[in-house]
Amino acid sequence: MSEILISADKVSKKFCRDLRTSLRYGICDLLAAYTGMSNRTGQVLRDKEFWAVKDVSFEVRRGECLGLIGHNGSGKSTLLKMLNGLLRPDTGRIEMRGRVGALIELGAGFNPVLTGRENIFNNGALLGMSRLNVRNKMEEIVEFSELGEFIDSPVSFYSSGMRMRLGFSIAVHSDPDILLLDEVLAVGDLGFTLKCYNKMDELQQKTAMVFVSHSMPKIARMCTGIVVMNAGCSINPSFDVSAGISKYYDAQHFAPGQRFDSGVAELVGIALRSGEHVSQPGEIFELCEGESLDILLTLKLHRPVQNPKLWLVFLDREQRGFAEIGNFDKFHTGPLSPGPFSCSVVLGKLSLNPGLYSITLGLHEEAVSGRNQLLRIQSAVYFKVNGKKQGWVPIQIDTRWQFS
Template sequence: MTISIASQEISEQQLDNEVVLSVEGVSKKFCRDLKRSLLYGVQDIATELVGIRQKSEKLRRDEFWALKDVSFQLRRGEALGLVGPNGSGKSTLLRIISGLIKPDSGFVEIKGRIAPLIALGAGFNPILTGRENIYANMSILGLSKKEIDERFEAVLDFAEIGAAIDAPVQTYSSGMAARLGFACAIYTEPDILLIDEVLAVGDIKFRAKCYRRLAKLREQGTSFILVSHNSHSILSICESAIYLLKGKVVTVGNTDSVVDKYEKDLFSNEIKNQAKLLSLTDKYESKQSDLNITALCFKDEQGNLTRSLLSGETTYFCVEFKAYKEIENVTLSFLIQETFGESEHVLCINTQQDGESWDILPGYYEIQLKMPYLGLKPSFYTLKLSISKNLYYMLDAVESFKFTVEGKGMSQCLFYQPRTWKLVRSHNI
């Protein structure tokens, strides 16, 4: 009996360590010129048909490497994140793994069923009903009619499209089609899920349901590859990650270290390029207005202009403006959203809500907002600001002011929490 239990434990351990996806030396090149790309395609097909095509490591005119010598393994139940800027090859890699395109060199080995969540609803036939598309889509993903019959109601309940299931998909909103596509893919119960920036489908309630379902699949042994520009999603879901840049692997390892390297590279590049964005002194001045914003900037406690914003540090956000006449009840409001997030506002501030407004005379002024602890997490942000009279009459506005926040020890946090620590002696009896 003891031997049987030990054998079972060994078997389970081997199953946990089972490699379900192996990517070895995968490279893919594309051509930037459409006509030349078509010509190369015809040449490649012709040489392949006659059996003389050879794998070439050389680039032809106008070609570039979208992926170059990428290798990794994915084990059962593992969640792997892919990070990198736009154009780094993340989506190309997922398309190669899913079989949509072929690599120019290298190979991909897959053990089990794979479901790509790449372009939800893109494979639906717009003329067919939702019901008909469920059967067509899930059969393509490898399910028999009997299996689809057994899971049909679960797919319908998850997608939350109700009576629209018997209407043509072309009458669906983009959100409805995406929800149905997501439901079809996850209810195939795949061994590998490829997820490319699709975790923002639907409202907050539906997204929470998606995360719960993904967590359940993970417990059942499904492996994930997740592509997202939202670092928090990668950190929350994945224990390992790959950082791609211009088609090449920069680093592979645990998620914290990979994301930290990726964000440091992004921050260093962004900070170099944002020097002119910290001040708007060159903004066009219109004397036809009663008021003109002349500068936006951040300052430190000494009143010095700062280009380095740190989470948790005291920061002053300053708005300079010039008034051309006497104005009563002047208010300021601004919205901040994460540049690479899901377009949700992370901070909304209005002086009217804080009981602040000003009566001003002609001249130059600076409104200062003191933030004793900057609570924004390290990331890139876009700020939209307006100055108004009597709250509703807009005097001037800035549509897009970009800035960067840095910080340490906040890789898995959404905001900075001011805190102090204290050890006290307990007198429990």
């Protein structure tokens, strides 16, 4: 086992909702600090205060990456700032071993008038690098950021993505033992973001990371452990990544379906059937892992539709499509006549990972002039697969293994 670099023990922090009251408390805290008295008010909430972080404990070893997830305002960034020593915990104890590199915000401390190269020196110094160290790494940093000749332009001419490139390059080249990352990679283009993750993989072997993100695939990719925050509290004591991610999803409410309707077709009903069990409208249909699933559809057309094509897309919780049914025209050729029209899609046994899914459906018509969309209903129906948690990808392939 490698050494523990970060340990947090029952850490709490409170904040005040009201600015004026907050400033007054600030003065009180100042007086308490100056008189050297123990902060008697540390343990209890004063008027208009709340716990932004409450009794959170974890440990991160070298080579591990802890994911911090939770909805907005759940205390992730506060926790990260405490780890970075920017905020002092109101209760509990934090121990950080080694050199801390933190990307709470990329490009904090950039001076817009100065060039990228000059800002590398400034930001490097802020992150604790010596001038010589920065000079040695200059080429590496510039090369990693892929800014080319823009490196000698003022930072105020940079796009947000370019600033992020520069900021990230500096931070990862400061050779930290502990790396704290707060949702910083969101503005980069795909190529650079992937490069960043590869760089982080490279760093991970020698650092302990704490990583805040709202992107579950990235959390699942990077993290060896996870803390799910909800209203300041950690709600998963096990640190298990898959279980944590599904806890996070459970705390989110899902959006109702958006519909596109051309007035030509309407969806009268959509139901799911598993064996004898048929879903009621509006409910989230539940089935067990490995059970079969059929989709029953009733549409109503207001005019004849030439070359119709009905399609279905399976979405995960982040509304990402992961499977599609597009073979309608294999089973139905020719026009559809006006009036009600029913069909069922027999899916058979599904090997889906337990979790919540939805189905989007649409109807379009292949005309000479092109594709004509008639109907599209986003997340028309939700269903939940129950079972033992396996992984974090929707489709679990039930495969055979051979050993030679």
